[in-house]
Amino acid sequence: xxxxxxxxxxxxxxxxxxxxxxxxxxxxxxxxxxxxxxxxxxxxxxxxxxxxxxxxxxxxxxxxxxxxxxxxxxxxxxxxxxxxxxxxxxxxxxxxxxxxxxxxxxxxxxxxxxxxxxxxxxxxxxxxxxxxxxxxxxxxxxxxxxxxxxxxxxxxxxxxxxxxxxxxxxxxxx
Numbered sequence: 001x002x003x004x005x006x007x008x009x010x011x012x013x014x015x016x017x018x019x020x021x022x023x024x025x026x027x028x029x030x031x032x033x034x035x036x037x038x039x040x041x042x043x044x045x046x047x048x049x050x051x052x053x054x055x056x057x058x059x060x061x062x063x064x065x066x067x068x069x070x071x072x073x074x075x076x077x078x079x080x081x082x083x084x085x086x087x088x089x090x091x092x093x094x095x096x097x098x099x100x101x102x103x104x105x106x107x108x109x110x111x112x113x114x115x116x117x118x119x120x121x122x123x124x125x126x127x128x129x130x131x132x133x134x135x136x137x138x139x140x141x142x143x144x145x146x147x148x149x150x151x152x153x154x155x156x157x158x159x160x161x162x163x164x165x166x167x168x169x170x171x172x173x174x
Contacts, residue, residue, distance in 0.1 A: 048161050053097065053147075054078055056090060056155040064111040067097065069147055069159040074166055075100045076147065077111060077118070078157060079129055086132040089149035089157070097147035097159060098133050101167045104140040118144060133164075 053067040059080040067076050076099050084093035098118060100109045107122035111129075117136070118127045125138025133144030145164035151157050165171070 048159070050150070050158045050160045053149075053157050053159050056080075056095070056151060056157060059095065062113045062116065066100075067159075069097070069099075070162065075108070079111070079116075081116060081130060083130075085130050087146050087148075087163075090151040095149060095151065095157060096129060096132075097149055097157075098127070098129065099145040099147075099162070099164075099166055102140060103142045103144065103164070103167050104138070106167045109144075 048070045051069055053069060054065055059065055059078060061080050061082040064077040064079055067078050068074055069076050076097055078095065078097045080090075081088070081094045081096065082092075085096060087096055089095045100118065101107075102109055102120040102122060102125055104120065104125055105122055107120045109118040109120055109127070111118055116129045118129060118133075120126070120138060120140070123139040125140040126136050127140075127144040128134050128136050133146045135143050142164055145162045145166055147159040148161035148163065149157055150160055
């Protein structure tokens, strides 16, 4: 008898035990998935109360207007960009609003009218206001939270939600 045969049996036992462990893990995962499938799905977005932020008459093209949404602890900005943009509101589709807290580490953002970006002085993240707050540079791992806006017939600008998680909050639930 050779030692080669003993090793093959040992290898067979290891593979058998590993396969059994994988089968048990798969069975546990399928139970968890079926339980999750029966659970009620989460809403697509959090419903906020509609807040009046400003009036269209207060906006000037490419000049930021400081606002707060969804509450006083969440500083933001309204911008009239002068051209139709993604997520833009108003008759020209050029009014947007964003949180002005960097989603990376919470530094306050500054608006640059030269390239229409919001910029972080902490770690140099930059967000393009003409592209829905898309991150274009820096350490942030998400885009800038953009307000969901509605403009009333009298020109009042209302915020009705946010499309990303606000910095420092575990959820956007008020």
